[in-house]
Amino acid sequence: xxxxxxxxxxxxxxxxxxxxxxxxxxxxxxxxxxxxxxxxxxxxxxxxxxxxxxxxxxxxxxxxxxxxxxxxxxxxxxxxxxxxxxxxxxxxxxxxxxxxxxxxxxxxx
Amino acid sequence: xxxxxxxxxxxxxxxxxxxxxxxxxxxxxxxxxxxxxxxxxxxxxxxxxxxxxxxxxxxxxxxxxxxxxxxxxxxxxxxxxxxxxxxxxxxxxxxxxxxxxxxxxxxxxxxxxxxx
Numbered sequence: 584x585x586x587x588x589x590x591x592x593x594x595x596x597x598x599x600x601x602x603x604x605x606x607x608x609x610x611x612x613x614x615x616x617x618x619x620x621x622x623x624x625x626x627x628x629x630x631x632x633x634x635x636x637x638x639x640x641x642x643x644x645x646x647x648x649x650x651x652x653x654x655x656x657x658x659x660x661x662x663x664x665x666x667x668x669x670x671x672x673x674x675x676x677x678x679x680x681x682x683x684x685x686x687x688x689x690x691x692x
Numbered sequence: 693x694x695x696x697x698x699x700x701x702x703x704x705x706x707x708x709x710x711x712x713x714x715x716x717x718x719x720x721x722x723x724x725x726x727x728x729x730x731x732x733x734x735x736x737x738x739x740x741x742x743x744x745x746x747x748x749x750x751x752x753x754x755x756x757x758x759x760x761x762x763x764x765x766x767x768x769x770x771x772x773x774x775x776x777x778x779x780x781x782x783x784x785x786x787x788x789x790x791x792x793x794x795x796x797x798x799x800x801x802x803x804x805x806x807x808x
Contacts, residue, residue, distance in 0.1 A: 617796075626783055626799035627735070670735070678723060678742065678787070680797060684734035 586610065587673050587683035595689045600661045604686045606671030607653045616654050617672040618645055621685065627670055631656070661690045694718070696800035698784050704806045710772040713803045715784030716765055722789035725797060726759055726769050729781045741767065774807045781805070 588607045596602045608616070615634050619627040631638055633654060637646040644657040658665055671683035697716040705711055717724045725740040739749040744761045752759070756775070761767040771778055781804050785797040 626801050628799065629796045632796075676748070679725075679737055679740060679748070681737075682735040 586675065586681045587671055589671050589683040589686045591684060591686060593687040593689050595691065596661050597691055598661055598663060600690075601657065601659045602661060602688060603655055603657045604669055604671075604688075605653050605655050606683055606686075607651075608671075608673045609652070610673060610675070611649075611652060613673050615674060616645075616647060617680070618643075618654075618656050619670040619672055619682070621668045621670055623667075627682070630669070658688070661688075663690050663692065666690045696784055696786050696798055698782075698800035698803050700803060701801060702804045702806075704808065705774055706808050707775055708773045709807075710770065711774045711778075711805060711807075713769040713771075713782050713784075713805070715767045715769070715800060717767070717784070717786030718798055719765070720788065721786035721798070722764075723787040723797075724761060724767050725785040725787070726767070727783040727785065727799075729783060729802075730779075735783070738769070771805075774805075776807045779805055779807050 586609050594602055617632050618630045620630040621627040631640055631645045633645045633647050642659045646655045666689050668685040668687045670685045672680050675681040699714045722743050726738040727735050728738055729735045738751045739759045740747055741761045757771055759769045781802045783802045784800045787797045
């Protein structure tokens with residue numbers, strides 16, 4: 584299994600829809616995880632951290648399944664501004680992170 | 693507060709030329725990371741520094757790549773000679789000192805490099 588694996592998409596959804604992405608990871612010792620968001624031709628920015636079973640921030644919910652080694656990101660009531668690439672991120676060392684290649688989301692009117 | 697600053701934002705050069713990318717981390721951050729992003733390989737860590745000291749350069753593709761951090765507020769990534777396959781977006785990121793390894797990394801806007 585690759586270190587961090589994501590479906591590249593794109594996921595095409597209408598405004599107001601609920602969409603979910605999954606990410607699988609290989610390092611069973613990882614304790615914390617992140618979702619970063621990257622807009623087209625911009626830098627990645629932290630969206631959410633996932634330290635235990637899950638985390639919720641407004642319309643965004645991240646969940647962790649340690650037994651199956653996957654992380655999910657759920658976006659409710661999608662907005663046009665949610666269109667971006669979502670990167671799943673797993674610590675790969677004491678100070679380093681491994682980034683997935685990302686899942687592209689396109690929200691249409 | 694200023695974020696991570698990178699220059700140049702765009703660089704177009706010819707094969708064989710030397711390229712130098714620059715980064716100024718966020719003040720007070722002790723860790724600095726250099727990444728390369730391509731469609732094929734995604735975001736890859738090239739090298740990182742802690743307190744200006746290179747800790748892990750195992751991601752540097754080959755000897756044509758070198759990185760330095762002469763002080764806490766400046767780092768360079770140099771490619772000499774450059775090749776077309778080096779074309780990518782190069783990001784610099786910094787992170788605060790200590791704490792858990794879970795501390796957030798803050799990315800600069802990137803340098804888009806094209807080698808003809």
